[in-house]
Amino acid sequence: MxxxxxxxxxxxxxxxxxxxxxxxxxxxxxxxxxxxxxxxxxxxxxxxxxxxxxHGTKRPPLHDKAALIEAGLRWRKTLQQYSVSDRYGVGHARHLEALPNNNMQSSLIADHNRGFDHNRVTQRPCFQCARLCPWDVEIGEGEFKGKIGHFNAGAEWLDTFWNLGVKGNATLYLAERINDLGIECGHFAFGAGVLFEAYEKGLVKAEDCDGLRLEWGNVEAIDKLLEMTARREGKWGNLIADGPLEVAEAIGGDAVKWVVHTKRGVPAMHDWRPHFSNMLREIVASGGMKPQGGGAANPPPDLKYREKWGPLDRDDPKGWPQSNVIAEQYRQFVGLMGGCWFAQMHLKPDGLNSVVDSFNATTGWNFTLDEAMLAGHRSAILQSVFATQRGWIADHDWQQVGQRFIDPVPDGKFKGFTIAKWLPEMVREYYQLSGRHEKTGRPFMNTLVQLGLEEFKEWAQLD
Ligand code: SF4
Incomplete structure (x- = not known):
């Protein structure tokens, strides 16, 4: 092109x-x-x-170049840098201390990254960003030796294939395939995941599988199923293309209890189940449609002047809805200004102020951090109104979620933990705290007025 x-x-x-x-x-x-x-x-x-x-032909105008350099250098100082050795690990699962195995039937981390340390990794930072997220790989051992992959941070593409029983460098080979075909990871992982589980448990027979042996870790079958999904070929390729719940409903029986989904979409492809913060974010979102928070146990240092709470207890739901409301506001603001979420180091001192100062230096506006948070809140509410206009209500968040996703963690360090014990209360508190009705999710009139969104009053909660 x-x-x-x-x-x-x-x-x-x-x-x-x-x-x-x-x-x-x-x-x-x-x-x-x-x-x-x-x-x-x-x-x-x-x-x-x-x-x-x-292709641009002009540089964007800058209000104050010197001020932008000053704020940008401060921002750069907050960045946590990736190293080559990070690419030999298990990705985001390292932070979550859990990883999806076999359609989330287990959370245990084992030798999933075996062979990664033989690979040649080349870091490819975006422009001059010091975070160094994007990377290329040349697989250095095994069946896929010599194959090239192109990745960024995030690593949902690793968990996708671990969820189907694959380990080692076959994971990176398949990750490059799913990217090339252009399928979002969780959508495939959970659609194929429930199908493989149904095959394992005898609900789907071999003669109904277009000649594929849908056994955990069967790289050849997964590769073929990726291709079929991307082109809607065969019964299962077409159903996985529609979504995981469609796959489960077509299988029938207990498959609808095994499928992971959120409001027929999917959570981002990691095993979030041991953590209140991540689970609340995924449940009140729907695969990217709605606000994305993911609060921390403590408020960001830059917000300590107004947020007097924390540290939150990982086993106690108290405070996590508030943390999520705050997190979605600063995350939305960074998104609104065209900033990169991976570069947003909210837990570091100056992690938010340096971003707002960069924005002001670029535009000549004079936003305070409070105003930036308000803009983030406005964005979250606008997305929510968009969903309201299409029939969504807040109760769907906890009513339309796959049982497997909220079942107790099956094993490992967090065995038995589940957010389900605290639903719907956590979801309802989150909506109350963000100025919306706890069951409908519609913004109250005073929320719209506070945010300058009165033009959407026909979608407000009036009682
Ligand atoms: S933080 Fe964002 S801009 Fe920087 S290297 Fe990572 S993805 Fe690129």
């Missing part, structure tokens, strides 16, 4: 076969290892739009 427009450093956002075949969770893939994973590839496909290619 760059050749077609004759500009070799033009930027491209495009869809793969999954978008062309309107797989419901088809990704929009950008160049430089980036993707808008939880987004509208199917919409591109429905419009027969393969890609958008852009």
């Amino acid at each position: 760059r050749a077609e427009v004759g500009i070799k450093d033009a930027k491209v956002m495009g869809i793969g076969p999954a978008g062309e075949h309107m797989v419901h969770a088809a990704m929009l893939c950008n160049d430089y290892n980036h993707s808008a994973s939880h987004s509208g590839g199917a919409i591109f496909g429905s419009k027969k739009l393969k890609a958008i290619v852009v």
Whole structure:
């Protein structure tokens, strides 16, 4: 496409076969290892739009270059840098201390990353960003030796295939495949996950599997199923393309208890189950549609002047809804200004102020951190109103969630932990604290007035 427009450093956002075949969770893939994973590839496909290619001819105007350099250097100091050795580990599972195995039937971390230390890793930072997230890999051992992969931070693509029983460098091979086909990870992982579990437990017979042996860790079968999903081929390829709940409903029986989903979408592809903060965020979100929080046990240092709480207890639900409300506001603000979430180090001193100061230096505006938080809140409420207009209510958040996702953690350090004991109370408290009705999720009129959103009053909760 760059050749077609004759500009070799033009930027491209495009869809793969999954978008062309309107797989419901088809990704929009950008160049430089980036993707808008939880987004509208199917919409591109429905419009027969393969890609958008852009190239700027002017530099964006800067209000105060010296002030931007000063704030940018402060921001840069907060960044936690990835190293090559991080790419030999188990990704985000290391922080969560849990990892999805076999459709979340186990959370144990074992030798999933075996062989990674033989790989050649090349870090490819975005422009001059010191965080160093994107990386390329050349697999250095085993069946897929010599294969190349292109990844960013996040690592949902690792957990995707661990959830299907794969380990070692086959995981990286399949991760590159799913990215090339343009399928969002959790969508495939949980659709295929419930299908494999049904095969294991005899609900799906071999003769009903288009010739595939759907056994955990069968790389060849997973590879074929990826291709079938991206092109909606065969019964299961077409159903996985629709979504995990569609797969479970087609299988019938207990499969509907095994499927992981949130409001027919999927959570981001990690095993979040041992943690209140992550679980609340995933339950009140729906695969990218709604506010994304994920609060911490303590308020960000930059907000300590107004947030007088913490540390929260990981086993006590008290305070986590408030933490989520705050987190979604600063995260939304960074998103609104076009900042990168991976570069938002809210737990470091100056992690938020340096971002707001960079924004002010660029625009010439004079936002305070409080105003930035208000803008984030406005964004969260607007997204929520968008969902209200399409029939969503807050009660769906805890009523329409796959049982497996809220079952007690089956094993390991957090065995027995479940957010389910605290539902719907945590969800309801979250909506109350963010100025919305606890059951409908509609914003109260005074919330709309406070945020300057009176034009949406017909969607307000009036009683
Ligand atoms: S923090 Fe964001 S901009 Fe920086 S390297 Fe990571 S993905 Fe790129």
